[in-house]
Amino acid sequence: MQGAGGCTVKVEVFSATADYVAVLSSCFDLPRLKAFVGRADVRIAFDALHGATGPYAREILVDLLGAREDSLLNCTPREDFGGKASRSHGHADPNLVNARELCELMGVDPRGAAMPQVAGAPAFGAAADGDADRNMILGPGFFVTPSDSLAVLVDHAADAIPFFAGGVKGAARSMPTSGALDRVCKARDIPCFETPTGWKFFGNLMDEARFTPFVCGEESFGTGSNHVREKDGLWAVLAWLSVLAHRNPRGDAPLVGIPQIVEGHWRKYGRNYYARYDYEGVETERANAVMAGMTARLSEGQATWVRGQDLDGRVPERADVFEYKDPIDGSVSKNQGIRFLFADGSRIIFRLSGTGVSGATIRLYLEQYEPPQGDIARNALDVVKPLANLALALSDLPELTGRDSPSVIT
Numbered sequence: 489m490q491g492a493g494g495c496t497v498k499v500e501v502f503s504a505t506a507d508y509v510a511v512l513s514s515c516f517d518l519p520r521l522k523a524f525v526g527r528a529d530v531r532i533a534f535d536a537l538h539g540a541t542g543p544y545a546r547e548i549l550v551d552l553l554g555a556r557e558d559s560l561l562n563c564t565p566r567e568d569f570g571g572k573a574s575r576s577h578g579h580a581d582p583n584l585v586n587a588r589e590l591c592e593l594m595g596v597d598p599r600g601a602a603m604p605q606v607a608g609a610p611a612f613g614a615a616a617d618g619d620a621d622r623n624m625i626l627g628p629g630f631f632v633t634p635s636d637s638l639a640v641l642v643d644h645a646a647d648a649i650p651f652f653a654g655g656v657k658g659a660a661r662s663m664p665t666s667g668a669l670d671r672v673c674k675a676r677d678i679p680c681f682e683t684p685t686g687w688k689f690f691g692n693l694m695d696e697a698r699f700t701p702f703v704c705g706e707e708s709f710g711t712g713s714n715h716v717r718e719k720d721g722l723w724a725v726l727a728w729l730s731v732l733a734h735r736n737p738r739g740d741a742p743l744v745g746i747p748q749i750v751e752g753h754w755r756k757y758g759r760n761y762y763a764r765y766d767y768e769g770v771e772t773e774r775a776n777a778v779m780a781g782m783t784a785r786l787s788e789g790q791a792t793w794v795r796g797q798d799l800d801g802r803v804p805e806r807a808d809v810f811e812y813k814d815p816i817d818g819s820v821s822k823n824q825g826i827r828f829l830f831a832d833g834s835r836i837i838f839r840l841s842g843t844g845v846s847g848a849t850i851r852l853y854l855e856q857y858e859p860p861q862g863d864i865a866r867n868a869l870d871v872v873k874p875l876a877n878l879a880l881a882l883s884d885l886p887e888l889t890g891r892d893s894p895s896v897i898t
Contacts, residue, residue: 521726525549530612537581537616545563587624593610599867613625620721623711629747642676642678662683685708691717701713732744751864761856763869764897767895769846771848800878834857852883856872
């Protein structure tokens with residue numbers, strides 16, 4: 489091609505998906521996944537929410553694995569992610585609130601519970617965000633929390649995913665993510681790290697040879713490994729398909745689906761009931777006052793944070809401001825959130841987030857552990873509600889912010 493001033497310009501056109509497909513081919517047994525997706529009783533659904541994942545999903549799920557074309561939802565990328573006219577209202581965020589088209593197809597309501605119209609739902613559903621790095625996993629009438637997703641994948645990785653054939657050598661979760669991963673790592677003798685929120689902390693760990701191969705994740709729907717130095721939504725989709733293929737070696741046997749796999753995990757390790765309350769757009773000064781008040785009370789002594797509070801039978805164990813010393817470079821990250829920890833494994837966590845459009849976002853994380861022999865079949869939002877009431881009393885959040893309810897619950 490002739491350029492300005494008579495110079496010759498060479499333009500190379502290349503496939504945006506080829507390199508990525510090559511990487512995934514080194515991680516997964518793609519023929520095995522194709523055989524699983526081709527089962528008569530397996531239908532999948534993937535929602536790109538009009539984000540960048542669409543073309544990759546078409547090439548990998550349809551062209552490579554043989555899924556039907558109608559398995560793809562909203563896989564044409566758009567600058568406005570579909571805008572106000574879309575079911576997600578232009579929010580390419582893979583959660584129960586924004587990915588309603590997929591959730592309704594899968595028979596999952598906004599609280600993560602089964603809807604009446606579960607019959608006939610696909611065996612597997614997934615969604616990714618606008619830049620393809622975060623993911624949501626669904627079964628028929630069943631929502632897999634990101635915390636549980638991470639734990640189940642690590643528990644199955646060595647048997648189900650060729651990339652981990654020699655075993656997972658290291659794993660990590662962000663501090664607000666539930667402790668489900670910790671229980672798997674303890675049982676399997678895998679080094680497990682609790683880091684601040686932010687993928688950079690995982691990066692140092694996954695670059696360390698002794699922890700390779702490595703798996704990590706966060707409660708905000710991000711999961712990944714050291715095949716790339718970032719979270720990867722489609723990697724998580726293929727990882728889950730690998731678990732399903734592993735658990736269903738015979739095509740003529742009844743399908744062991746996502747609900748059965750996750751419920752079996754709970755019966756083995758117990759269930760970490762979990763929810764996140766987001767208070768968005770709080771005036772920055774008021775948000776800081778909430779955190780400062782709790783920090784001041786904690787500095788008075790470990791016992792003072794429960795004085796006068798109804799703990800609903802819980803035994804307090806520790807309260808602190810989370811601080812992380814990086815085991816690789818020795819750097820220290822302070823003020824990474826406030827933790828209230830109980831002897832039964834339950835937790836209340838407060839953290840400020842700067843990712844909102846205006847003001848500050850206070851994130852309140854609630855977690856209650858139920859052992860394997862306990863009641864593991866309840867709705868998570870109902871279970872953690874008493875913890876939410878306790879958290880609001882501990883923090884004085886309603887009084888200091890004027891907010892009587894969260895903006896979003898996930």
